[in-house]
Amino acid sequence: MGSELSNSDLTEGLKPASENIIKPMPANPYNGFTEYGIGIGLRVPHYQHILAKKPVVDWFEIISENFMVDGGRPLEVLDSILEQYRVVQHGVAMYFGSADKFDRTHLGRLKRLVKRTNTPWLSDHLCWGSVDGRYTHDLLPMPYTFAVARHTAENIRAARDYLEVPICVENVSSYAEFHASEMTEWEFLSEVTELADCGILLDVNNIYVSSKNHNFDPYEYLNNIPHHRVGQVHIAGHSKFEKYILDTHDHPVLDPVWKMYAHALKLAGDTATLLEWDDRIPSFNEVHHEALKANQFRDLQLAARTETAA
Amino acid sequence: MQKRWTDGSRMDELAAAFIKPNDRLSSFERLEIYSRQYWFRVLDCLWDDFPGLRAVVGKRKFTKLTTAYLTRYRSNSYTLRDLGHRLEQFLREEPHWVASRQELALDMVRFEWAQVVAFDGSSKPAISPDEILDTPAGKLRLGLQPYLSLLELNYAVDDFLIAVKKQESDVLRGEASNAVGSAPRERNHRKGSRPPKREKIYLAVHRHDNMLYYKRLDPEAFVILTDLCRGVTLEDACAKAVAASNRTNIDWAAQIKEWFDDWSALDWLCRSL
Numbered sequence: 001m002g003s004e005l006s007n008s009d010l011t012e013g014l015k016p017a018s019e020n021i022i023k024p025m026p027a028n029p030y031n032g033f034t035e036y037g038i039g040i041g042l043r044v045p046h047y048q049h050i051l052a053k054k055p056v057v058d059w060f061e062i063i064s065e066n067f068m069v070d071g072g073r074p075l076e077v078l079d080s081i082l083e084q085y086r087v088v089q090h091g092v093a094m095y096f097g098s099a100d101k102f103d104r105t106h107l108g109r110l111k112r113l114v115k116r117t118n119t120p121w122l123s124d125h126l127c128w129g130s131v132d133g134r135y136t137h138d139l140l141p142m143p144y145t146f147a148v149a150r151h152t153a154e155n156i157r158a159a160r161d162y163l164e165v166p167i168c169v170e171n172v173s174s175y176a177e178f179h180a181s182e183m184t185e186w187e188f189l190s191e192v193t194e195l196a197d198c199g200i201l202l203d204v205n206n207i208y209v210s211s212k213n214h215n216f217d218p219y220e221y222l223n224n225i226p227h228h229r230v231g232q233v234h235i236a237g238h239s240k241f242e243k244y245i246l247d248t249h250d251h252p253v254l255d256p257v258w259k260m261y262a263h264a265l266k267l268a269g270d271t272a273t274l275l276e277w278d279d280r281i282p283s284f285n286e287v288h289h290e291a292l293k294a295n296q297f298r299d300l301q302l303a304a305r306t307e308t309a310a
Numbered sequence: 311m312q313k314r315w316t317d318g319s320r321m322d323e324l325a326a327a328f329i330k331p332n333d334r335l336s337s338f339e340r341l342e343i344y345s346r347q348y349w350f351r352v353l354d355c356l357w358d359d360f361p362g363l364r365a366v367v368g369k370r371k372f373t374k375l376t377t378a379y380l381t382r383y384r385s386n387s388y389t390l391r392d393l394g395h396r397l398e399q400f401l402r403e404e405p406h407w408v409a410s411r412q413e414l415a416l417d418m419v420r421f422e423w424a425q426v427v428a429f430d431g432s433s434k435p436a437i438s439p440d441e442i443l444d445t446p447a448g449k450l451r452l453g454l455q456p457y458l459s460l461l462e463l464n465y466a467v468d469d470f471l472i473a474v475k476k477q478e479s480d481v482l483r484g485e486a487s488n489a490v491g492s493a494p495r496e497r498n499h500r501k502g503s504r505p506p507k508r509e510k511i512y513l514a515v516h517r518h519d520n521m522l523y524y525k526r527l528d529p530e531a532f533v534i535l536t537d538l539c540r541g542v543t544l545e546d547a548c549a550k551a552v553a554a555s556n557r558t559n560i561d562w563a564a565q566i567k568e569w570f571d572d573w574s575a576l577d578w579l580c581r582s583l
Binding site: 179 | 337
């Protein structure tokens with residue numbers, strides 16, 4: 001896997017040495033000025049291993065909604081994890097793009113969880129997923145219009161003000177596009193995050209999946225977003241079908257996605273990275289081993305920067 | 311995905327009005343991806359949460375039943391955890407889905423939902439035996455932990471569910487291992503677990519040390535706990551339970567003390583509201 005990427009691949013696009021500013025991107029306000037490394041999702045099949053073996057892991061990402069409960073084992077596990085590990089919250093039900101007002105119960109529970117975990121930033125998706133109090137439990141794409149961007153940014157600001165924690169908004173993978181769209185997805189992401197003054201959780205696998213489903217160049221996406229806003233990166237596997245790709249999070253990361261990841265690091269700097277593996281979950285060691293492959297690309301990027309600076 | 315909308319309009323025309331096709335998929339087909347994913351997700355959730363009901367009615371009927379349930383009662387919560395909270399209500403409103411097994415199906419659904427509540431329901435500080443003794447029984451009102459459910463059932467669904475889960479676990483182990491001959495295959499178990507016998511039981515579904523448990527109760531114990539939940543004083547609850555009992559030659563004082571010792575040890579008792 002790693003042999004397909006050379007140093008020339010990683011230095012492609014860099015300007016002549018004298019014009020390069022070789023500094024790793026500093027921790028930024030969108031990730032709470034942290035410098036977390038490679039994390040994995042905290043998943044039920046791994047609880048026993050993690051609590052018993054206490055493996056060294058940079059950080060865990062939790063799905064907020066799984067721990068927005070009133071008691072019981074989920075919170076017991078979370079508190080044990082918090083004693084030993086750094087935890088970052090990732091949500092799936094904020095629905096920043098929804099026309100509905102925020103569910104106050106959901107927001108209240110989320111804020112209590114934010115205080116419990118002391119998460120340095122909170123992420124959720126650039127999507128909608130509910131109408132009139134009915135939930136799809138999915139991450140649905142929106143038409144990319146200026147009006148939708150303004151509405152979504154307003155929701156993000158309101159959420160951030162209430163939760164009092166930096167927010168990173170994630171690009172979703174999608175299988176449909178709308179006639180009403182006035183811009184590309186990357187232009188929309190840029191517009192929303194600039195209006196909201198929030199961070200980006202850059203999911204490179206989602207960009208790849210969407211690029212195949214919608215016939216665009218994923219590197220044009222990567223090149224044309226506000227890189228200084230990237231607070232976190234997601235990598236993951238997907239499933240290929242005859243006429244589309246599905247974002248299934250049930251495979252190792254594929255080579256084209258690793259290559260995009262390397263390019264994202266080149267543009268955004270060394271950024272907290274999270275491997276998502278949510279279905280057909282293998283052993284903890286297998287998932288962690290897959291996640292740690294990201295270090296190869298971080299190291300190569302740092303070496304390329306250092307070499308060019310010299 | 312349905313080919314026509316509720317007003318009779320063609321779905322492919324509706325989809326084409328707002329979704330772009332691409333070089334491989336029509337607008338309808340692109341929308342259908344989301345429809346399929348939605349149904350996979352929600353049906354899968356109920357499949358996992360109600361294995362007992364699935365065993366009672368059978369897999370095919372279960373899929374039809376839950377599809378109908380979700381069509382009528384779409385999710386109104388941000389969490390999938392709450393997806394099944396109206397399933398009992400649905401089965402009472404549309405009993406034809408469980409036909410001759412309605413009583414058993416309802417028992418099972420109530421039992422399985424109680425486990426969802428016990429798993430992550432809220433808890434209150436438990437009241438200690440000393441605190442109980444400090445207040446005269448004629449004035450003492452106690453509450454029960456919010457995560458605890460008391461169920462009066464007509465079938466031994468607890469034993470049945472244990473058997474169902476064991477059978478499913480054995481099948482999974484057989485599929486996962488290379489020991490081809492040593493574990494049961496699912497095809498040999500198409501008949502499923504033997505249906506539970508009709509038997510009046512009283513269950514408390516609760517958690518202790520964050521592990522899920524269900525505990526059978528004597529009828530009198532069930533009456534006491536139920537009355538405590540209703541705000542009846544300790545003295546009145548115990549008197550009513552004893553008076554209603556058809557058991558004789560019981561040292562009720564000792565028996566009730568034993569029950570309260572058990573319930574205190576399990577942290578069931580707390581201050582009433």
